[in-house]
Amino acid sequence: MSSRFVVLLIPLAVIAIFWLMARREAATRGPGHRGYFDRNGALLGTVFIALVGFWTVFLVVLPYLYMVVESFHPRLIPSKRGGPEDVLTIAQYRSFFVEPSSGNWNTIHLWAFIYTIGVSVVVAAFNFAICYPIAYYMAQSGTRQRVRVLMLLLVVPYWVNEILRAFALRLLLASKGLINQMLMGAGITDGPIDFLGANVGLYVGLSYAYLLIMVFPLYNAIESLDRNQIEAARDLGAPWWKIHRDVVIPYAKPGIASGCTMVFMLSAGSLAAPQFLGGPRTLWFTSIVYDFFFQSFNWPRGAAYAFILLVACIAFVLLMLRVFKVSLGETIR
Amino acid sequence: MSASVELDNLTVRFGSFTAVSRATLDIAGGEFFSFLGPSGCGKTTILRAVSGFLDPTEGAVRIGGQDMSGISPNRRPTALIFQNLALFPLMTVAENIAYGLRVRGVGKAERRRKADELLELIALAGQGDKLVSELSGGQKQRVAIARALAVQPKVLLLDEPLSALDLKLRQHMRAELRAIQRQVGITFIYITHDQGEALTMSDRIAVMSDGVIEQVGDGKSVYDSPATPFVASFVGENNAFPGRVVSADARMAVIETAFGRLAGRNPSRLTAGDRAILFVRPEAMVPTAGAPEATLASEVVSVAFEGNLTHLYLRGSGKKEISLSIGRTAGFAMPAQGATTPASYAPEAGLVLPEGALARE
């Protein structure tokens, strides 16, 4: 039995589960309670279940599941699919660690993986450092009018297309770009600085792309803090940085965790910024995945790599939440 | 250790709105001093100026004789208890109390010792490891006091600290606050809109209205000799009879009111022809005829029996009724509802003041 057949059975199973849940609701509630089918009628009720089931299964569950299955298969030309060579294998996952052709450690991909995670952590931390003061100002100390202007200034640049923004940044940072021209014109440097080669563009681009994603959870969290708590700490003798350390940051921790998690995840999975702003020798992990899918048409290996990244990111985030004692539920409040 | 607090011509404006106008007074070290006034009269504003969260527009605040201008709240020898307490919800009770010591770099063991000592003072010994959310309203109140006392302030500022409590607890906490103040011996500046609190706890009271200090004095003098119609009508119940002075000497004045000529003390030295208001306390009136210029007659609107007192409400000239509070042992026959009864008072119990704004009911 092909594993692809299993995949096709799943939609039916999910629909059956939804149907059973609806029946159970009718059975377990008290007599006065009208069950799902009583409320919606048999026909409409079935249609709803079918629609929700379809949406869940075909748009959410199946694609991922298909990818999981794919990642456990060897790479085969279409005519050999389903043939005797089409067996379940962990070769694709293994190839991430050990180069299949030479049997050596796959240092290039391993390094790209570590680099991607590392840079994403730094981007999240850097974004937090930039956004915390902005969010604090907007939430606690700014006058209403200034906060509105600031918010507009933050949001408007995002109306511009992501790729356009990346290229604009490229123009700024290029060897003959505005910044280098200014530096040389002012006599600070003699020759142009290779910002793009040194990945400065990548870091700036990534940070800038997810600025808003950091600002808003922070703003939300800090905004609900009672101003009197800040004043109470100050009245008790705390200098400003102790007020932030002891009162504001502990209170805003769920928001901080939420912002950092999202920026980290999005940065680790980003494609545009590394593609357009990364230096020529920089290998971003998502770009490797992309190339497997669209350059070498090695879907199984691309899928395996994508899942390695996904699982690693989730594990990392859960570890960090544990370390900082935040529950997952709090971050999505 | 306590310190005196002086307000010198203190004025605070928000834009064109004057929240506090030329407040001048001296609060002695170790005094329990209250600001009493209706909500919105500028009490919190004064407290924020003393604690340093707000800069005076004009004038100065001096604590222990030292000018406080330019000194931030974390460097003043004051501690503030907020209207909503503002305890730190993520810290335990002991951590809350010791927070001021922590930011001063006091070691952990010493902090704990000090917190336990203060927990003892506020009768919460052994509850230091609880979360603030596990405490009752009265307990939170006491933790806020302990947290403020931990930094050994010379002046404790309290912004309507009892307003969130229920009546029974409020009365209990009055006595407790007063006891704590005696024990620690520092200056307390207490803000309230509740005259009962101000009268029972304070050494002296400043009565405020619309940003202006109307009168400063101990409870007895504020109650017995109010300086303005506002104070007379805000502190305690009072019957007001507006009119015009017909005759006056240095001691007494007689004014023509809607109920005829009535007499009272004349501390403001009003003279014939001045517009004035006569105030007579409900407990100073009895339902019988007395001296002709201290007797009026009116219809009984209602009678309310309240155990030790019976309240008699007579029809007044305006919307407000004339009220009489009669002690049960005084031995008066109570007139029935709808009957017309005389009511009188000792002329010395009446007080004639120049016309002015009354407290809003």
Ligand SMILES: Nc1ncnc2c1ncn2[C@@H]1O[C@H](COP(=O)(O)OP(=O)(O)O)[C@@H](O)[C@H]1O
């Ligand atoms: N920051 C501020 N900006 C503008 N007006 C204020 C501000 N703080 C207080 N006020 C006004 O000043 C007046 C006095 O306020 P407050 O001192 O809080 O009164 P109280 O404590 O006696 O109730 C009120 O009318 C209030 O609206």
Ligand SMILES: [Mg+2]
């Ligand atoms: Mg107030």
